[in-house]
Amino acid sequence: KFICITGTNGKTTTTLLTYHLLKSAGFKVALAGNIGESLAEKVIRDEYTHYVVELSSFQLDGMFQFKAHIAILLNITPDHLDRYEYSMAKYAQSKLRITQNLTAQDYFIYNADDALINQYFEDDTFAGQNIPFTIDYRSQSKAYYLGSRLITTLSGDEEQIDTSGSVLIGRHNQYNTAAAVLAAKLAGVAPETIELALTTFKNADHRLQLIGEAKGVRYINDSKATNVEAVWFALDGLKQPIIWIAGGVDKGNDYTTLQPLAREKIKALICLGVDNAKLVESFSGIVPEITETQSVEEAVTRAQALAQSGDVVLLSPACASFDLFNNYEHRGQRFAEAVQNIVLAQPVSENKEANA
Structure with missing residues (x-):
């Protein structure tokens, strides 16, 4: 069957x-x-x-x-x-x-x-x-x-x-x-x-995957969130203040539905992509701080500097990955490696689901 x-x-x-x-x-x-x-x-x-x-x-x-x-x-x-x-x-x-x-x-x-x-x-x-x-x-x-x-x-x-x-x-x-x-x-x-x-289920990687925690800040890999609706669910499910890493190849996105959640939850937006104009325009005046980069390592470094204990650093791009990465798995793995090398300096934990 x-x-x-x-x-x-x-x-x-x-x-x-x-x-x-x-x-x-x-x-x-x-x-x-x-x-x-x-x-x-x-x-x-x-x-x-x-x-x-x-x-x-x-x-x-x-x-x-x-x-x-x-x-x-x-x-x-x-x-x-x-x-x-x-x-x-x-x-x-x-x-x-x-x-x-x-x-x-x-x-x-x-x-x-x-x-x-x-x-x-x-x-x-x-x-x-x-x-x-x-x-x-x-x-x-x-x-x-x-x-x-x-x-x-x-x-x-x-x-x-x-x-x-x-x-x-x-x-x-x-x-x-x-x-x-x-x-x-x-x-x-x-x-x-x-x-x-x-109670024993382990989800696939790159789906609200907890990479690790340091100084009270959790780092979550949601690279599979390649559209606005997936990001909405991620933002809605997390209760802590968020440093949001987003961007990539736009697929005709309309970010209007994310704006109320962004106003409520997002402390800073780090745009990771070649062309971030629509993201910047959509969240200017809504998110207090917006920066841009084409380096995942720089994105993690900036997020680490901005985050305080109790915050979440969330990679949830809302976009395809092909401007800077081979696919969403490559993007997620690069993020996990950057968190490991820059923040954790310890082996990446696989298949751990982030808790609210």
């Missing part, structure tokens, strides 16, 4: 978490797709009962006969629009291809808080069983939160999953966790197994 996951943001985290929940329950489960593993190779081996598959819009565009048993759509926000003639409708329809070929025995788990999903998803033409989830209670929700408890109503009876032991932070990770838990429950994983597995 195939559990397939897409969305503009959160795909990898949700894919890894879903895989971890099934693996922890003893399932013969494979991890594949956009996450870097070949699904065809895994299927040919014929060793697994379940496949957890991350799917990008690019992969969905080439999907015709394939279908999921459980399809997950996390969110739809503007990204890769250059591939879709700058049409939000075309991009949304690409994401919604994850529902094609589903039958009445299959499931579609989706974020019912997402405005664009609600706008473009026509459930009256849909054959699968709808499993909407939200943060707050709604009458149609199959999962919602009461504090740290995830309330699920898949069978009509209310069940509670304690998520307080999860290392994942921020509102976006509440959505990711809800989707993964629903998929696991539909696959037959017991609630107590899910609760225990949530």
Whole structure:
């Protein structure tokens, strides 16, 4: 059975978490797709009962006969629009291809808080069983939160999953966790197994990854945040004052939605990129101090000088990386190395999730 996951943001985290929940329950489960593993190779081996598959819009565009048993759509926000003639409708329809070929025995788990999903998803033409989830209670929700408890109503009876032991932070990770838990429950994983597995999950690098702490200042690598929405979730999830390192190749960003959070939380903005004009213009008069550099080492040095105990230095670029780096992983690794060499002078800790 195939559990397939897409969305503009959160795909990898949700894919890894879903895989971890099934693996922890003893399932013969494979991890594949956009996450870097070949699904065809895994299927040919014929060793697994379940496949957890991350799917990008690019992969969905080439999907015709394939279908999921459980399809997950996390969110739809503007990204890769250059591939879709700058049409939000075309991009949304690409994401919604994850529902094609589903039958009445299959499931579609989706974020019912997402405005664009609600706008473009026509459930009256849909054959699968709808499993909407939200943060707050709604009458149609199959999962919602009461504090740290995830309330699920898949069978009509209310069940509670304690998520307080999860290392994942921020509102976006509440959505990711809800989707993964629903998929696991539909696959037959017991609630107590899910609760225990949530406490042992380790997320992928470059996603709110805590690199280290020195003199009361935490250094967090969120290099995977290559669009405005991902940065919004990072800023929203952190409660401490922030020295924000951002910039790179602009993808048509509109920073308006970040301005209220910036005014509230950001002490300084360090622009790391070749062309920082839009960032500077968007946050001038909102962030008290803005500087520019094309050196990640200089960015870390400036951040260290500006930060005080209790602050967070956050690399969360909102942009692609190709002006100064090979990819977002290269950018994140360079940041981690700079923090290690300049601030910590000790080995980098991998896969540690930043806590709020």
